[in-house]
Amino acid sequence: MEADRIPHHPDVRTITLQRVLDAIVDPVRRSIVTQLYGASGDIACGGFDLPVSKSTATHHFRTLREAGLIRQYYAGTSRMNALRRDEIDEVFPGLLAAVVTADRGSRETANPPEPTGQGLSAAGSG
Amino acid sequence: MEADRIPHHPDVRTITLQRVLDAIVDPVRRSIVTQLYGASGDIACGGFDLPVSKSTATHHFRTLREAGLIRQYYAGTSRMNALRRDEIDEVFPGLLAAVVTADRGSRETANPPEPTGQGLSAAGSG
DNA sequence: ATCAAAGTACGACCGTCGTCAAACTTTGAT
DNA sequence: ATCAAAGTTTGACGACGGTCGTACTTTGAT
Numbered sequence: 001m002e003a004d005r006i007p008h009h010p011d012v013r014t015i016t017l018q019r020v021l022d023a024i025v026d027p028v029r030r031s032i033v034t035q036l037y038g039a040s041g042d043i044a045c046g047g048f049d050l051p052v053s054k055s056t057a058t059h060h061f062r063t064l065r066e067a068g069l070i071r072q073y074y075a076g077t078s079r080m081n082a083l084r085r086d087e088i089d090e091v092f093p094g095l096l097a098a099v100v101t102a103d104r105g106s107r108e109t110a111n112p113p114e115p116t117g118q119g120l121s122a123a124g125s126g
Numbered sequence: 127m128e129a130d131r132i133p134h135h136p137d138v139r140t141i142t143l144q145r146v147l148d149a150i151v152d153p154v155r156r157s158i159v160t161q162l163y164g165a166s167g168d169i170a171c172g173g174f175d176l177p178v179s180k181s182t183a184t185h186h187f188r189t190l191r192e193a194g195l196i197r198q199y200y201a202g203t204s205r206m207n208a209l210r211r212d213e214i215d216e217v218f219p220g221l222l223a224a225v226v227t228a229d230r231g232s233r234e235t236a237n238p239p240e241p242t243g244q245g246l247s248a249a250g251s252g
Numbered sequence: 253a254t255c256a257a258a259g260t261a262c263g264a265c266c267g268t269c270g271t272c273a274a275a276c277t278t279t280g281a282t
Numbered sequence: 283a284t285c286a287a288a289g290t291t292t293g294a295c296g297a298c299g300g301t302c303g304t305a306c307t308t309t310g311a312t
Contacts, residue, residue, distance in 0.1 A: 017229060017231075018153065021150065021151045021156075021225075025147045026300080045258075045259065054258080054259065055259085055301085056301055056302070058259060058260055058261085059300075059301085062260090076310070078257090079258075091228075092228040092231075095224040098219065098224045099147075099221065101220075102219075171289065172289085180289065181272065181292090182270070185269095203287060204279095204289085205288075205290095
């Protein structure tokens with residue numbers, strides 16, 4: 001049956017700052033949020049670049065959903081993820097934008113991918 | 127000796143988003159930040175309203191300091207705490223403001239002090 | 253009907269973190 | 283010199299959470 005295929009999503013009024021922070025404090029989950037924030041549309045669970053196993057990823061998506069940060073729905077066998085951007089911004093103005101902006105900046109300087117190479121292509125940092 | 131009385135403070139350039147979020151995700155520490163944000167000046171460790179023991183408070187202040195969120199200095203036997211507001215806003219624009227704003231709103235609706243009687247009288251329970 | 257793909261659910265493991273009490277240090281007042 | 287106030291340090295404890303592998307479910311294609 002497809003009963004539990006419609007997971008529970010918290011109402012926007014029941015979203016708490018504590019849960020939102022608990023969600024985005026994890027680097028994997030924050031990466032998911034950042035990827036969704038910059039994407040043009042929704043993304044399937046398998047469409048993210050994540051350094052964890054599938055079962056762990058499921059755990060993270062569930063945490064994000066229960067915190068109220070994402071909305072999940074099925075499309076075939078794929079589970080799509082949508083960022084609840086406007087709703088979050090309604091209850092916590094500026095929070096998501098500030099975190100995503102900070103996160104993007106952090107990833108620039110955090111993953112120095114061994115510039116051993118001679119690649120001059122787009123080495124622009126700044 | 128007063129050597130270790132000058133605790134280490136990270137340079138603003140070494141402040142990371144991960145540490146900042148790890149710091150403010152804890153409700154006690156976030157409360158400290160919020161109180162500092164709304165204060166007119168610096169506050170001694172003992173000047174905060176915190177629901178934990180002194181040793182635990184020390185631990186939280188240290189975490190905040192090492193994350194780069196506060197600056198600590200002595201004034202007699204009291205250790206003063208200053209929010210590194212401008213510096214944080216420089217590296218993570220809007221983050222502190224968004225979190226503090228959200229936190230204030232949360233505390234409003236988080237401690238419903240038994241609104242049983244819609245009385246205008248402050249039902250002080252403490 | 254069969255099979256592969258995409259996720260989920262369930263335990264288990266283990267490190268981290270928040271918590272406290274007790275002992276200690278430094279400072280300032282008497 | 284003595285004492286109190288303000289924090290710190292240390293060690294211990296317990297809970298929570300991120301991780302994985304395995305088994306399972308649902309869907310869509312053959």
